[in-house]
Amino acid sequence: MTMPARAHVMKRVLLGDNQFFGVNHMSEEKARAQAMRFQGIDAVMEVIDTAYDTGITTFMCTTHDRVADVVERVRADADRYAGFTFYPGMPYAHKYADAVTESGMLGAVRRFLPEGGLLDAAVRGGRSLARKDVEGLITLLVDAEMAMFRGLDTPVVWLQNVVVDMLIGLRFTDAFAIFARHVRSRYGAEPGFITMNLPAALDTLEDAGVENPIVCSNINKIGFRMSGGIEAYQRVLETRSFRAVAMSVFASGAIPPREALEWIFAQPRIESIVFGASSAAHIRGTKALVDELAPVSD
Amino acid sequence: MxxxxxxxxxxxxxxxxxxxxxxxxxxxxxxxxxxxxxxxxxxxxxxxxxxxxxxxxxxxxxxxxxxxxxxxxxxxxxxxxxxxxxxxxxxxxxxxxxxxxxxxxxxxxxxxxxxxxxxxxNRFVGAFREVKRLLETGAIGRVTHYHAEAYGPVVLRSRGATWRSQRAEGGGSLYDYAAHPLDLLAWYAGPAESVGGTVLGRIFSESTEDEVYATIRYPAGVHAQLSVNWSDESFRKMTTRMTVTGTAGRIYADRQEIQVYRRETAPAVDGYDAGWTVRYTTELTEPVRFYLRGxxxxxxxxxxxxxxxxxxxxxxxDFSSAAVTDRTLELLTRDAAGEKVEGTAVIAxxxxxxxxxx
The missing domain is CATH 3.40.50.720 (NAD(P)-binding Rossmann-like Domain)
Incomplete structure (x- = not known):
């Protein structure tokens, strides 16, 4: 597999978007309070602006409809957001799951394929469906999800964990190679893979021929949602070749910030952490702690 | 293998x-x-x-x-x-x-x-397992009432082409959604004695129900209210909730957490004092070997x-336990259709x- 001429350097801290869309792994009440607070795009931008001004300039986001509003704001004020980058993750799983319940597997795929005016896409889609050619389908679905980011900097494109983990379980290895190839060739970006099963993901990505992949998974001191066990995670961090992005570093608030970050940066191979802050104090506090514990040398 | x-x-x-x-x-x-x-x-x-x-x-x-x-x-x-x-x-x-x-x-x-x-x-969800454990220890005294709920955004408009929109195929929010809180009720309270006031309401679907409301009665005067709606967009995804009221306290649980209020009169239970105790999925959930969706x-x-x-x-x-839940599903269907359903004797x-x- 061809590698980009120069590997993209990820920032130490990435801003996630769970908090904006009512996702909270700890409490439904908290999730709802956040959904209420962030229902206006101004409230979302306020957090993103605080993060940006603190030096957190990467937004790791889903392709939720409302991310399109964030994208528009950033596009409209290029000076304000100089150097701002998006790391989009796809697909937005609930959108598809609900569509599958309503329209069936095939109906759901049809619904999300680009339509109207895109003759090439329509032809590609129809032909792919008819031939059971997943390469055509995967690339089309990626293109459909990437459309909202046109013209913006997206140096890493993620495949979301529900899809990654389902493909791992099914041993649908080809899909990873297809995704990686397409993201590199069409978008000049690094493919990233989010997973709740880090050791298994690394095995599958190796089988797929994706070298030194960027992989994001839960990594935290208490082993929360580190499937296969914390020891297995520490073993792959020691021995395998990949670029680790840690999420759930604070285990939804179960670990105090300093303790969580001291532990995380004592692990090898951690290039970045992604966290979903919603208060200025949390953003500034986390950034300051990271700068203290894991200063960027280059 | x-x-x-x-x-x-x-x-x-x-x-x-x-x-x-x-x-x-x-x-x-x-x-x-x-x-x-x-x-x-x-x-x-x-x-x-x-x-x-x-x-x-x-x-x-x-x-x-x-x-x-x-x-x-x-x-x-x-x-x-x-x-x-x-x-x-x-x-x-x-x-x-x-x-x-x-x-x-x-x-x-x-x-x-x-x-x-x-x-x-749901019987493998840490918080709902904790409810079961607490009820078995009598942590909130004698249980008088359950409130079992499930909400989510499945059917939000008038269309739908899969079997899940056809009642005869086993579609609809009774089988798809209500079955979950009903099964938790069967686990906690045992087989239902009778049901009443069942509403199988349609909001958007043409050939099946979108909402289910009912009162369910259990032995010893215990009762439950069921409240289910799969056409509720205010929920990001399916949410199942259980509230249990007892003579010595109250338990609320969903997939993420358990909130327990215990009166001074409640019997001693390790880790739960009088007043509120909240425990989260991070401590209630056993790690798994391979994770997908939960x-x-x-x-x-x-x-x-x-x-x-x-x-x-x-x-x-096992099937015997699922049959208890299926029995309640049928009682609800018959009650909603206006049949008289008093206890399990009707369809022994x-x-x-x-x-x-x-």
């Missing part, structure tokens, strides 16, 4: 397939689905042995256990074929669309010594595999020979 076949490659079937194929003690020997598309894609890219017809698969390959994730209407005949051949069965919920049929299948499975399990995954989905399959391995005929969510289990049935 336990040789497993998966029948039905819809949303649940594919999800089960991914989890079970990742199990180190399992070899998936066949996937079966009459609609060829997904089947052909899997055959082409994953090396799985694919069949359009269950009978062919049963003749072709040696199978220890089968996962059934077809539309509910088809469950009974598939399950019966499997049990006939001594195959262990994991079946999606509900078990069947008829209380009598579910009870007969449960009796037949016991008769033949088959390992069975139904996919009521620990409970992997945990239930792992429990099934362990039971197949041990030949454990009785166990959590009949132990007819299964093989004589068509």
């Amino acid at each position: 336990i040789k497993v076949a998966v029948v039905g490659l819809g949303k649940m079937g594919i999800s089960h397939l991914a989890m079970i194929r990742a199990h180190p003690a399992v070899s998936v020997v066949a996937v079966i689905d009459p609609a060829g598309y997904v089947l052909d894609v899997l055959g082409k890219y994953t090396g799985l042995a694919t069949y359009k017809d269950l009978t062919r698969a049963l003749e072709d390959v040696d199978i220890d256990a089968v996962i059934v994730a077809t539309p509910t209407r088809l469950h009974a005949s598939i399950v019966r074929q499997a049990i006939d051949r001594g195959i262990a069965v994991f079946c999606e919920k509900p078990l069947t669309l008829s209380a009598v049929e579910s009870e007969e299948l449960a009796a037949y499975a016991l008769d033949r010594g088959a390992v069975t399990q139904v996919g009521y995954h 620990e409970e989905y992997s945990a239930q399959l792992d429990a099934f595999v362990a039971r197949v391995h041990e030949g454990a005929i009785r166990g959590l969510n 289990p009949r132990r007819r020979g299964l093989r004589r049935r068509k």
